[in-house]
Structure formats: structure tokens, C-alpha cells
């Protein structure tokens with residue numbers, strides 16, 4: 001079990017995925033909140049069973065998987081349904097995250113949470129690592145990666161925590177405005193710090 005958990009976050013296009021991939025190459029176990037959120041509603045899971053019971057079988061697609069688009073449409077216009085869903089999913093996500101943390105075998109593990117600041121889960125990790133770039137870089141890299149237009153990326157950025165809000169809760173900051181080798185140097189340095197912090201816990 002990894003006793004020491006480093007939460008990693010950053011805005012869209014900041015380089016979270018690139019950073020967590022670099023830690024994974026150093027044999028650090030990564031727990032990805034987006035993957036956990038999907039794991040709790042896989043076919044035959046209790047989570048999906050409860051959703052079908054509440055909204056009916058039309059909430060499934062033809063492969064018996066959750067039709068996320070249909071679910072999004074329901075909760076977009078129904079505040080009570082949204083609250084019901086959050087009350088169902090949040091404890092399941094917490095439980096599954098804990099299970100994966102306990103199952104992690106590296107000296108410390110990384111919990112990658114896009115909304116670490118927004119949903120308050122930065123309070124539940126031992127250390128907060130923020131990947132930071134100027135907004136213009138965020139925009140340019142996201143547009144290039146997703147082949148998306150500026151309006152879409154700007155609207156996603158506007159819905160996320162601001163750069164200042166993220167930096168306020170950061171214990172460590174990776175400045176990803178440079179090239180990928182500058183990024184790797186920072187990851188390697190932090191890796192050694194985290195090994196030290198985890199070892200100090202005993």
C-alpha cells in the first residue's frame with residue numbers, strides 16, 4: 001500500500017497527462033479519477049444497477065453500457081436527478097479511489113484529478129502538485145491536441161478553477177512552459193523528493 005498520496009492537477013492542456021505518464025515511467029502507480037469515475041458504472045456494477053433502477057433501461061446503450069449523453073441530458077434539466085446521481089456516485093468514487101490507493105504498491109502514488117481544486121479533494125491528499133502554464137499556452141496546446149476551436153477551449157477553461165486558485169493550494173508547481181525535457185527534469189527532481197517524504201513516513 002502507498003501511504004503517501006500526491007494529488008496532481010492543472011487546467012486543460014497544462015500537461016497533466018504528460019506529467020503522470022512521466023511518473024508512471026518511473027514506476028509510480030497512478031490512480032486516475034476519470035478512470036475511477038468510469039469504473040463505478042461499468043456493466044453489472046452496483047452503480048450502474050442503481051442508475052437503471054432510477055431512470056429505466058433507456059439509460060443504457062445497445063451494448064448495455066451507460067449512455068452518458070442520455071444521462072447528461074437528464075441531469076442538465078433536472079436538479080433533483082443531478083443531486084440523486086451525485087449522492088450515488090460520490091461515495092462509490094471515494095471508496096474505489098481508496099481501494100486503488102490501498103492496492104498501489106509503489107513507495108508513493110499519484111492521484112490524478114482534473115477537478116482536484118473544484119471538488120475539494122485536494123484536502124484528502126498528502127501533497128498537491130500543480131502543472132502550470134500561461135493561459136495562452138494552455139489554449140494553444142489544447143487546440144492543437146484536440147483539433148478544437150478557441151471558443152470551446154476557452155469555455156472549458158472558464159468553467160475550471162483559475163490559475164491563481166490552483167497555485168494557492170499547490171505544495172509543488174511544475175512550470176510546463178518550457179520544452180518536454182525541461183518538464184522531465186522537474187518530474188525527476190520531484191520524484192526524489194516524494195520518495196524521501198514517503199520514506200520519512202516509515
Ligand code: ADP
Pocket residue numbers: 010011012013014015016017018019141142144145176177178179180183
Ligand atoms: P492535460 O492532460 O493537462 O490536458 P496534456 O498532457 O494532454 O494536458 O498536454 C496537452 C498537449 O500539450 C499534448 O498534446 C501534449 O503532448 C503537449 N505538451 C505537454 N507538455 C508539453 C511541452 N512541455 N512542450 C510541448 N508540448 C507539450
